[in-house]
Amino acid sequence: MPSERRWGMPVRDPPVKLAETASGDLIYVDQEEGILEARGRRIILLSAITLASLAEGAVNIFGEAAKSIFYIAGIRAGTAYMRLLLKEGRTPHEALEEMKRADALSGWGVYEYISVDLEKKEAIIRVRNSINARGFSKKGSQVCDFLRGYFAGAFSVLCKEDLNCEEEKCINKGDPYCEFHVYSFK
Numbered sequence: 687m688p689s690e691r692r693w694g695m696p697v698r699d700p701p702v703k704l705a706e707t708a709s710g711d712l713i714y715v716d717q718e719e720g721i722l723e724a725r726g727r728r729i730i731l732l733s734a735i736t737l738a739s740l741a742e743g744a745v746n747i748f749g750e751a752a753k754s755i756f757y758i759a760g761i762r763a764g765t766a767y768m769r770l771l772l773k774e775g776r777t778p779h780e781a782l783e784e785m786k787r788a789d790a791l792s793g794w795g796v797y798e799y800i801s802v803d804l805e806k807k808e809a810i811i812r813v814r815n816s817i818n819a820r821g822f823s824k825k826g827s828q829v830c831d832f833l834r835g836y837f838a839g840a841f842s843v844l845c846k847e848d849l850n851c852e853e854e855k856c857i858n859k860g861d862p863y864c865e866f867h868v869y870s871f872k
C-alpha cells in the first residue's frame with residue numbers, strides 16, 4: 687500500500703531514491719512493481735535508438751502523416767507543461783528557464799534561446815544534442831518533429847495565440863545543432 691502521497695502520486699513502500707539533483711528533483715524506482723517515477727509522473731528509460739526506431743518506422747510507413755502525429759503530440763506536451771509552469775507562479779522568463787533546466791535534466795538536449803520576442807510572437811531556439819535526432823539510420827532531413835511541436839505549444843501558451851514552428855536546422859541533416867523558429871501565422 688502507498689505510505690504517503692507525493693506530487694499527487696502514490697509513493698511505494700519503500701521507494702528507492704535513484705537520483706536527487708541540486709535542485710531537489712527526485713527519481714524513484716520500485717523494482718518490485720516495475721515502476722519508475724520522476725517529478726510526479728511515471729516515466730520509462732528508453733534508448734535514443736529505440737525512440738528513433740519508433741519515429742523512423744512510423745515515418746517510413748505513414749510518411750508526412752506520422753510527422754504530424756509527433757508534431758501534435760509535441761504541441762500537447764509543450765502546452766501542458768508551459769501552463770503548469772505559469773500556474774506555479776513563474777514569469778514567462780522564469781518558465782522558459784525552468785523548461786530548459788528540467789528538459790536538460792530529462793535528457794532531451796540543451797536549449798539556447800537565441801531570440802525571444804513575446805510581443806512579436808516569435809522565437810528562435812537552438813538545441814544541442816536533441817534526443818529526437820539521434821539514432822536515425824536515414825540522414826538528410828529534419829526529424830525533430832516532437833520538439834518542433836513542443837516549442838510551438840509552449841510559446842503558444844506564452845503568446846496566447848496558436849503559433850507555428852519550423853525546424854530550420856537539424857543535426858540529422860548534418861547541421862551542428864537543431865534550430866527551431868516559432869512564429870505567428872498572422
Ligand SMILES: [Zn+2]
Pocket residue numbers: 816818819828829830853855856857858863864865
Ligand atoms: Zn533536429
